[in-house]
Amino acid sequence: MAPIRILVxxxxxxxxxxxxxxxxxxxxxxxxxxxxxxxxxLAKIPLLKxxxxxxxxxxxxxxxxxxxxxxxxFYSRLPVIMxxxxxxxxASATLDALALGASDYAAKPSNSNLTDAVQCVRFELIxxxxxxxxxxAREIPRLPRPPxxxxxxxxxxxxxxxxxxxxxTGGPCALIEVLPKIPNDFPVPIVVVQHMPPIFTRQLAERxxxxxxxxxxxxxxxxxLYPGHAWIAPGDFHMKVTRRGANWRxxxxxxxRVNSCRPAVDxxxxxxxxAYGANVLGVVMTxxxxxxxxxxxxxxxxxxxxxVQDRASAVVWxxxxxxxxxxxxxGAYPLNRLAAEITRRVRHNRGAVAAGxxxxxxxxxx
Numbered sequence: 497m498a499p500i501r502i503l504v505x506x507x508x509x510x511x512x513x514x515x516x517x518x519x520x521x522x523x524x525x526x527x528x529x530x531x532x533x534x535x536x537x538l539a540k541i542p543l544l545k546x547x548x549x550x551x552x553x554x555x556x557x558x559x560x561x562x563x564x565x566x567x568x569x570f571y572s573r574l575p576v577i578m579x580x581x582x583x584x585x586x587a588s589a590t591l592d593a594l595a596l597g598a599s600d601y602a603a604k605p606s607n608s609n610l611t612d613a614v615q616c617v618r619f620e621l622i623x624x625x626x627x628x629x630x631x632x633a634r635e636i637p638r639l640p641r642p643p644x645x646x647x648x649x650x651x652x653x654x655x656x657x658x659x660x661x662x663x664x665t666g667g668p669c670a671l672i673e674v675l676p677k678i679p680n681d682f683p684v685p686i687v688v689v690q691h692m693p694p695i696f697t698r699q700l701a702e703r704x705x706x707x708x709x710x711x712x713x714x715x716x717x718x719x720x721l722y723p724g725h726a727w728i729a730p731g732d733f734h735m736k737v738t739r740r741g742a743n744w745r746x747x748x749x750x751x752x753r754v755n756s757c758r759p760a761v762d763x764x765x766x767x768x769x770x771a772y773g774a775n776v777l778g779v780v781m782t783x784x785x786x787x788x789x790x791x792x793x794x795x796x797x798x799x800x801x802x803x804v805q806d807r808a809s810a811v812v813w814x815x816x817x818x819x820x821x822x823x824x825x826x827g828a829y830p831l832n833r834l835a836a837e838i839t840r841r842v843r844h845n846r847g848a849v850a851a852g853x854x855x856x857x858x859x860x861x862x
Contacts, residue, residue, distance in 0.1 A: 497524075497631065499523065499524055499525055499526040500524060500525050500526065500547045500548060500625060500626070500629045500631070501526055501528045501544070501545065501546045501547045501548075502519055502525060502526065502527050502528065502546055502547070502548050502549070502550065502625065503527075503528060503529050503530070503531065503537065503540060503541065503544055503546035503548075503549045503550075504516055504519070504527055504529070504530045504531070504549075504550050505530070505531045505532075505533075505534070505536075505537040505549060505550065505551045505552060505555075505560075505563065506530075506532070506550070506551075506552035506555070506579065507532050507533060507552060507554075507555040507556060508552070509532075511552070511579075511604075511613075512530045512532070514610070514613050514614060514617065515527070515550060515579075515617060515621075516530060518614050518617040518618060518622075519617065519621075519622065519625075522622055524626060524631060525622070525625065528544045528546055529544045529546070532555070533555050533556055533557040533558050533563075534555060534557065534558030534559065534560070534562055534563030534566065535557055535558050537549070537551075537563055538558075538563065538566055538567070541567070541570075541571065541574075546574070547574075547575070547629055548574070548575040548576070548577065548625055548628060548629055549567065549574065549575070549576045549577070550576075550577050550579050550602075550621070550625075551563060551564060551576055551577070551578055551579065551593075551598075552578075552579050552580075553578055553579070553580045553581075553586065553589045553590065553593065554581075554589075560578060560580075560589070560593065561589065561592055561593055561596060564576060564578075564593055564596050564597065564598055565596055568596060568597040572597075575599040575600075575625075575628040575629065576597075576598050576599050577598070577599060577600050577601060577602055577621065577624055577625065577628070578590055578593045578594075578598045578600075578601040578602070579601070579602055579604055579621070580593075580601055580602075580603060580604060581603070581604050582603045582604070582693055582694070582695060583695070584695060584699075586603075586604075587695045587696045587699045588699055590696065591668065591696070591699055591700060591703060594668050594669050595669065595672070599628050599665075599666070599811060600624050600628060600665050600666065600811070602616070602617075602620050602621040602624060603616070603620070603693055604616070623784065624665060624784065627665060627784035627812045627814060628665070628811070628812065654774055654775065654799060654845070655775050655845065655846055656684060656775055656776070656777050656800075656801075656841065656842050656845045656846060657684055657772050657775040657776070658684055658685055658686075658687065658721070658737070658744070658768055658771075658772050658775065658776055658777070659684060659685070659686045659687070659776075659777045659778075659779060659838060659842065660686075660687050660688075660764055660765055660768045660776060660777070660778050660779070660795075661674075661686065661687070661688045661689070661778075661779045661780075661781065662688075662689045662690075662761030662764065662765065662778075662779070662780050662781070662783070662787065662788040662791075662815065663688070663689070663690050663691070663761075663780070663781040663782060663783050663815075664690070664691040664757075664782070664783025664784055664785060664787065664812075664814075664815060665691075665782060665783050665784045665811055665812045665814075666781075666782035666783065666810065666811025666812060667690045667691065667781055667782055667783055668690065668692070668700055669811075670781045670782050670805065670810075670811075670831055670834075671688065671690060671700070671704060671781075672703070672704060672707060673831050673832065673834075673835075674781075674831070674834050674835045674838070675704050675707075675708050675710070675712060675726060675835075676704070676707040676708040676709070677835030677836070677839075678708065678709070678710050678726075678835055678838070678839065679709065679710075679839060680709035680710055680724060681724060682710055682723065682724045682839065682842070683723050683724070683842060683843070683846060684723050684842055684846075685721040685722060685723055685724075685725055685726070685727070685744070686710075686725070686726035686727070687715070687721070687726070687727050687729075687735065687737060687746075687764060687768065688726060688727065688728045688729065689728075689729045689735065689759045689760065689761045689763075689764045690728060690729070691757055691759070691783065691787070692731050693731040693732060694730065694731035694732050695731065696731055697714055697728050697729065697730050697731040698714045698730070698731075700728060701713050701714040701727075701728040704726070704728070708726075710724050710725060710726055711724075711725050711726070712725075712726040712727075712728065713725075713726075713727060713728070714727070714728050714729075714730050715727040715728060715729050715730055715733075715735045715746045715748065716730075716746065716748070717746065717747060717748045718745055718746065718747075719745060719746045720743050720744070720745055721737065721743075721744040721745065721746070727746060729748075729759035729764065730748065730759070731759070732750065732758055732759075733748040733749065733750055733758065733759055734748065734749050734750070734751055734754070734758055734759050734760060734763040734764075735747070735748055735759050735763070735764055735767075736748075736749070736763060736764065736767035737764070737767045737768050737771045737772075738767065738770075738771055739771045739772075744771055744772075747767075751763075754787070755785060755786065755787040756785070757785075757787050760787055761780070761787045761788035761791055761815070762787055762788060762789075762790050762791040763791075764791070765778055765788060765790075765791025765792060765794060765795055766790075766791050766794055768795070769791075769794045769795055769798045769800070772800075773798055773799070774798045774799030774800050775800065776795050776798070776800035776801070777800065777801050777802075777803070777838065777841055777842060778791070778792055778795040778800060778801065778802040778803075779802075779803055779804070779834070779838060780792060780802065780803075780804045780805070780815050780816045780819055780825075781804070781805040781810070781815075781816060781831075781834070782805055782809075782810035782811045782812055782813070782815070782816065782831075783810075783812060783814055783815035783816070784812040784814040784815070785814050785815060786814065786815060786818045787815060788815050788819065789815070789818050789819055789822065789824075792819045792824050792825070793822075793824050796824050801826045801841065802819065802824060802825050802826055803825060803826050803827045803828070803829060803834075803837060803838075803841070804816035804817075804819050804820055804825045804827075804828050804829075805828065805829065805830075805831055805834060806828040806829055806830050806831075807828070808830065809830045809831035809832070810831075816828065
């Protein structure tokens with residue numbers, strides 16, 4: 497297979513050098529050119545025909561957002577990864593870039609240490625490049641228990657009490673598509689893990705809240721969950737749900753990374769099973785890797801439901817695809833139908849239980 501052709505766009509000579517040398521050190525990648533600003537990059541695209549572009553945000557002459565808008569005008573399907581600083585300004589610009597059509601982002605190291613910069617490129621940027629270009633290895637984890645043939649189980653007393661959502665690559669735009677469509681009388685709380693660093697998650701929550709009819713906020717320790725409200729796990733913290741008396745609350749910790757992630761979807765999913773038992777709807781959206789797979793199985797084993805975003809609408813079908821492939825999802829839906837499906841399942845289930853209709857579904861055998 498031919499290597500992935502990359503155009504590196506950054507005004508810093510040092511950054512261009514680090515990116516070029518580190519990316520080219522991977523036999524699956526080839527840096528075919530560099531550019532110090534957007535004008536030069538736009539001129540080089542038709543000549544170099546890159547498979548992917550890494551794009552700095554703050555540049556002279558033509559900054560990253562202007563360059564991205566121009567790229568999307570002429571090259572709508574060309575993957576672009578923004579390379580931005582872990583600052584308030586960098587987070588805000590990155591979210592703007594994702595809204596303009598950037599495929600993903602990678603955070604620049606917060607210091608000038610060369611070793612840290614190389615590690616950042618190797619372990620954060622390179623996997624995203626491969627995932628977006630379709631050559632990332634898909635390592636599906638071994639489930640503790642293989643999925644069993646489903647059997648019919650009476651669900652007359654099963655009642656969805658919480659919706660737990662997990663997402664990664666492509667997730668911010670997916671969440672902006674889904675959460676604003678949740679109605680303001682939604683009868684249960686929503687808890688979300690989106691793989692993002694600190695600062696980014698707070699700004700994402702604020703943007704989601706501005707666009708949604710339900711309040712959306714970054715999770716905080718001890719927050720009480722209540723219906724018609726959503727909480728986003730803060731960057732660099734695992735978020736868990738625990739029951740204390742009559743209330744369900746959020747807990748945060750900085751325990752070891754799970755699936756190389758903090759926050760991790762598996763951590764959230766396992767906690768909602770402990771807190772709510774079977775009364776959970778899990779949702780896994782676009783993202784690379786397999787975070788959420790083991791947690792999804794625990795939701796299904798407990799008697800809850802899990803649905804995923806479908807392949808066609810996902811930026812990367814790693815997380816939802818692994819769950820679907822292993823047979824532990826209750827359905828795959830296009831992004832533009834996910835909000836309606838979440839709402840339908842919650843309302844139908846709760847209405848059926850209230851009416852005593854003997855609602856049932858097929859579940860894995862224990």
